[in-house]
Structures are given as structure tokens and as C-alpha cells.
Amino acid sequence: MTTTASPVVVAVDGPAGSGKSSVSRAAARELGYDFLDTGAAYRGLAWHALDAGIDLDDADAVRGLLAAFDYRVVPAPGGAHVSVGGADVTEAIREPRVTAVVSSVARVPEVRVALNDVFRRLIRETPSPGIVVEGRDITTVVAPDAQVRILLTADEEVRIARRAAELTPDQAATARQLAERDKADAKVVDFLTAADGVTTLDSTHLNFAETIQAVVDLVHDTVGDPTEDGGAL
Ligand SMILES: Nc1ncnc2c1ncn2[C@@H]1O[C@H](COP(=O)(O)OP(=O)(O)O)[C@@H](O)[C@H]1O
Numbered sequence: 191m192t193t194t195a196s197p198v199v200v201a202v203d204g205p206a207g208s209g210k211s212s213v214s215r216a217a218a219r220e221l222g223y224d225f226l227d228t229g230a231a232y233r234g235l236a237w238h239a240l241d242a243g244i245d246l247d248d249a250d251a252v253r254g255l256l257a258a259f260d261y262r263v264v265p266a267p268g269g270a271h272v273s274v275g276g277a278d279v280t281e282a283i284r285e286p287r288v289t290a291v292v293s294s295v296a297r298v299p300e301v302r303v304a305l306n307d308v309f310r311r312l313i314r315e316t317p318s319p320g321i322v323v324e325g326r327d328i329t330t331v332v333a334p335d336a337q338v339r340i341l342l343t344a345d346e347e348v349r350i351a352r353r354a355a356e357l358t359p360d361q362a363a364t365a366r367q368l369a370e371r372d373k374a375d376a377k378v379v380d381f382l383t384a385a386d387g388v389t390t391l392d393s394t395h396l397n398f399a400e401t402i403q404a405v406v407d408l409v410h411d412t413v414g415d416p417t418e419d420g421g422a423l
């Protein structure tokens with residue numbers, strides 16, 4: 191038996207608060223797959239830009255950070271840790287000051303090309319039989335040949351309510367920020383309509399467990415369920 195087969199790639203895109211990272215992480219665990227949160231790398235670069243004190247609107251200055259951008263994902267039992275230049279930024283990249291500027295680095299084309307190379311390497315090098323990769327342009331740009339391609343959506347009010355429940359007591363501010371970030375991001379990549387061959391999964395009326403199950407079912411329908419007779423063992 192050979193173990194050198196390419197990993198099964200499950201690509202998940204969608205707007206902020208649709209459940210991409212939490213659902214993808216849980217589905218990956220259930221499938222025994224690896225998990226890659228591509229937004230964390232964009233956040234890592236935004237953190238790095240703030241740390242370096244550069245003007246986020248200066249695309250040349252942002253481009254200038256790429257050559258020395260040392261981004262690492264270190265697997266850990268409670269969830270992967272991410273580091274930039276040796277500093278553990280797992281928590282820091284979730285801070286509102288980073289969220290507020292991440293779209294500015296994500297809109298620079300050279301940033302996207304450089305990070306896409308990193309993502310494709312991480313996908314290739316996964317030691318797992320599969321990997322769930324989530325972001326905005328995974329189904330269309332990073333891994334258009336993924337075996338399973340999902341656009342995870344939910345109505346905006348529901349996404350805002352989910353985000354507000356976890357983040358901040360100021361629902362109005364959360365709503366404004368989420369809508370503004372989606373608007374800025376949507377100018378760069380279209381993650382609001384499913385490309386050809388991409389399955390739309392609308393979680394507006396699904397609870398968390400039901401959404402995870404829908405992803406797992408889609409994977410099993412496509413690549414088989416190894417726990418069933420005749421599965422790919
Ligand atoms: N189907 C669902 N039902 C209820 N809550 C959900 C559902 N999907 C995700 N959530 C919750 O919504 C919040 C936002 O999810 P998250 O994974 O951070 O979204 P994204 O990565 O798309 O921004 C999290 O608190 C998550 O637990």
C-alpha cells in the first residue's frame with residue numbers, strides 16, 4: 191500500500207461570521223483531516239505591518255514586508271499556534287485593531303500571490319489523508335481542483351448575531367465592522383456567489399452541529415466514508 195497519494199482537499203469559502211473556521215475545524219476533526227485557516231496568515235501579515243509601524247494604505251510598504259515575513263503554523267493539541275518572526279501571535283491576530291486593517295493588506299495583489307504559495311505548500315505537505323482549507327478564494331484561486339468545494343453562507347443578521355455573541359457587547363459596532371469588512375473584501379474576491387461546481391451551504395437555519403454534519407456528509411458523498419463497507423481503507 192502506498193501512502194504518497196495527494197491529500198483530499200476540502201475548500202470552504204464564505205463571508206465573515208458564516209462559520210468557516212469553527213465549522214471547518216470541527217469537520218476536519220471528525221474526518222481525521224488537517225485544517226488550514228488562511229485568514230490567520232492575512233491577519234499575521236496585518237499584525238506584522240502594525241508592529242512595524244507602516245502605513246497600511248501604502249501598498250509599496252506592505253509589499254516590502256513580504257520578503258522577510260516569517261509565518262509559521264505549529265500544530266498544538268488545543269488548536270494550531272501561529273507565529274510571525276518567532277513571536278506567538280495566536281491571540282494577537284484576533285484583536286479588533288488587526289481585524290480593522292486586515293482587508294488593507296489582503297487587497298494587495300502581490301500579498302495574495304505570496305500567501306497563496308504558502309497555502310499550497312502547507313496543503314501539499316500535510317501529513318493527514320485530507321485537509322479542510324477555509325478562506326475567501328480557496329474554491330476559486332488557491333485550490334480550484336479541490337475534491338469538495340463549499341460556499342458557506344448565512345444571512346447577514348444571523349452572522350452578525352453569532353459574531354456579537356462571542357466578541358463584543360456593542361452589537362451595532364460589530365454589525366458595522368462586519369459589513370464594512372465584507373464590502374472591502376468583496377472588491378478583491380467574490381465569495382458571495384458560488385463558482386461553477388461549488389456547493390452552497392446556507393447555515394442560516396442550521397445549528398452548529400447540523401452545519402458540521404452537512405460538511406462531513408458532503409465529503410463522504412464525494413470521496414466515500416471509510417467507516418462504511420467498501421470505503422476507501
Ligand atoms: N450553524 C451555526 N449555528 C450557530 N452558531 C454558529 C454556526 N456556525 C458558526 N457558529 C458560530 O458563529 C461564530 C462565527 O463563526 P466563525 O467560525 O468564527 O466564522 P468565520 O470563520 O466564517 O468568520 C462562532 O462563534 C461559531 O461558533
Ligand SMILES: Nc1ccn([C@@H]2O[C@H](COP(=O)(O)OP(=O)(O)O)[C@@H](O)[C@H]2O)c(=O)n1
Pocket residue numbers: 205206207208210211228229230232233292293294296324325326327328371375
Ligand atoms: N483566503 C482569504 C482569507 C482571508 N482573507 C482576508 O483575511 C481577513 C481575515 O480573514 P478571516 O477568515 O480570519 O476572517 P473571519 O471571516 O473569520 O472574520 C478577511 O477579512 C480578508 O481580508 C482573504 O483575503 N483571503
